[in-house]
Amino acid sequence: xxxxxxxxxxxxxxxxxxxxxxxxxxxxxxxxxxxxxxxxxxxxxxxxxxxxxxxxxxxxxxxxxxxxxxxxxxxxxxxxxxxxxxxxxxxxxxxxxxxxxxxxxxxxxxxx
Amino acid sequence: xxxxxxxxxxxxxxxxxxxxxxxxxxxxxxxxxxxxxxxxxxxxxxxxxxxxxxxxxxxxxxxxxxxxxxxxxxxxxxxxxxxxxxxxxxxxxxxxxxxxxxxxxxxxxxxx
Amino acid sequence: xxxxxxxxxxxxxxxxxxxxxxxxxxxxxxxxxxxxxxxxxxxxxxxxxxxxxxxxxxxxxxxxxxxxxxxxxxxxxxxxxxxxxxxxxxxxxxxxxxxxxxxxxxxxxxxx
Ligand SMILES: Nc1ncnc2c1ncn2[C@@H]1O[C@H](COP(=O)(O)OP(=O)(O)OP(=O)(O)O)[C@@H](O)[C@H]1O
Ligand SMILES: Nc1ncnc2c1ncn2[C@@H]1O[C@H](COP(=O)(O)OP(=O)(O)OP(=O)(O)O)[C@@H](O)[C@H]1O
Ligand SMILES: Nc1ncnc2c1ncn2[C@@H]1O[C@H](COP(=O)(O)OP(=O)(O)OP(=O)(O)O)[C@@H](O)[C@H]1O
Ligand SMILES: [Mg+2]
Ligand SMILES: [Mg+2]
Ligand SMILES: [Mg+2]
Numbered sequence: 001x002x003x004x005x006x007x008x009x010x011x012x013x014x015x016x017x018x019x020x021x022x023x024x025x026x027x028x029x030x031x032x033x034x035x036x037x038x039x040x041x042x043x044x045x046x047x048x049x050x051x052x053x054x055x056x057x058x059x060x061x062x063x064x065x066x067x068x069x070x071x072x073x074x075x076x077x078x079x080x081x082x083x084x085x086x087x088x089x090x091x092x093x094x095x096x097x098x099x100x101x102x103x104x105x106x107x108x109x110x111x112x
Numbered sequence: 113x114x115x116x117x118x119x120x121x122x123x124x125x126x127x128x129x130x131x132x133x134x135x136x137x138x139x140x141x142x143x144x145x146x147x148x149x150x151x152x153x154x155x156x157x158x159x160x161x162x163x164x165x166x167x168x169x170x171x172x173x174x175x176x177x178x179x180x181x182x183x184x185x186x187x188x189x190x191x192x193x194x195x196x197x198x199x200x201x202x203x204x205x206x207x208x209x210x211x212x213x214x215x216x217x218x219x220x221x222x223x224x
Numbered sequence: 225x226x227x228x229x230x231x232x233x234x235x236x237x238x239x240x241x242x243x244x245x246x247x248x249x250x251x252x253x254x255x256x257x258x259x260x261x262x263x264x265x266x267x268x269x270x271x272x273x274x275x276x277x278x279x280x281x282x283x284x285x286x287x288x289x290x291x292x293x294x295x296x297x298x299x300x301x302x303x304x305x306x307x308x309x310x311x312x313x314x315x316x317x318x319x320x321x322x323x324x325x326x327x328x329x330x331x332x333x334x335x336x
Pocket of ligand 4: 036037038039086087088
């Protein structure tokens, strides 16, 4: 299993969620973050205002997936999150050793 | 070492913290999140109100542990977080290559 | 590639950011967290006030780096975050299987 994390533009969250549902994802976790990428010192637009790129507000989306689904899920996120303007985000995948579904105690891919 | 992450019901945080102390855990990190699991489109109860499951508030708990302690710590979290109702949460473990305790510079399991 | 996560004292964020820039890091993600380490039950100072160590406010900094840069980046964070007082923080590194830069679709180390 993999944990896929995406740090995206906040206004893209709904499109990313829709794309993940279409991709068959069963759950996700969302949280607030901020950050910068390669344009530190330049400006990035957020809600119509120009931000000196320091810590621009972003949304983090995390998805636990089966190994075989990881590439498709990453692709779905990237397509949905892309605007073509700087600051569109990063997506990364980390290996997961174990998953448990708390209510049922199920483990492994069945726990997703 | 492993990083164990649990996304649980917020009102279960105190019980999970107590269970982790009993399990001998030396530290933990808490943050806010929201999410959904397999019932997207149905309803989940939070603070007595029914939520159309979209992004229900959850708490994230992260614990760095020695490999040998990982299974016990996961079990302790699962037992403490379980209510038997939908939305009880997910717990997962990721491999950790290195840990440093900032104040002392210690590394590896002694840094936990 | 590695994902380096640091949970540090909030007032140290600017020094850690400066140290990461000096170390050549191209981007980072910041979020809010709270936690405790080994002094649970004792007190830790935050903004001049003593906190019974339970959940003391911290800042989480995450940096995606190339494998060859991981040790230097960890060192830079540790040096910048250190005050010598309890609660200075933890830094850990996790293996990363894949990274994508959303705007360009680049993957791997070029995506950082
Ligand atoms: N190396 C990194 N480590 C951790 N987080 C990063 C890193 N680079 C970017 N991020 C996170 O992703 C967000 C978006 O990054 P961004 O899209 O600006 O990357 P970029 O490489 O500068 O691409 P672009 O040139 O399209 O802006 C940042 O605000 C930050 O939260
Ligand atoms: N596949 C997933 N990836 C990332 N986070 C997830 C995933 N599934 C669930 N979560 C997180 O865990 C929280 C709780 O999930 P939940 O307990 O509803 O899982 P479930 O599989 O639907 O189990 P149940 O049937 O008991 O509700 C969600 O709100 C979300 O934050
Ligand atoms: N085992 C752990 N798992 C997850 N997070 C941890 C762990 N230990 C500490 N943390 C996080 O790091 C923060 C800082 O920890 P802290 O510096 O107090 O560690 P410590 O080992 O007690 O070191 P010190 O003796 O210098 O205080 C905590 O508030 C918590 O958020
Ligand atoms: Mg950028
Ligand atoms: Mg559910
Ligand atoms: Mg401490």
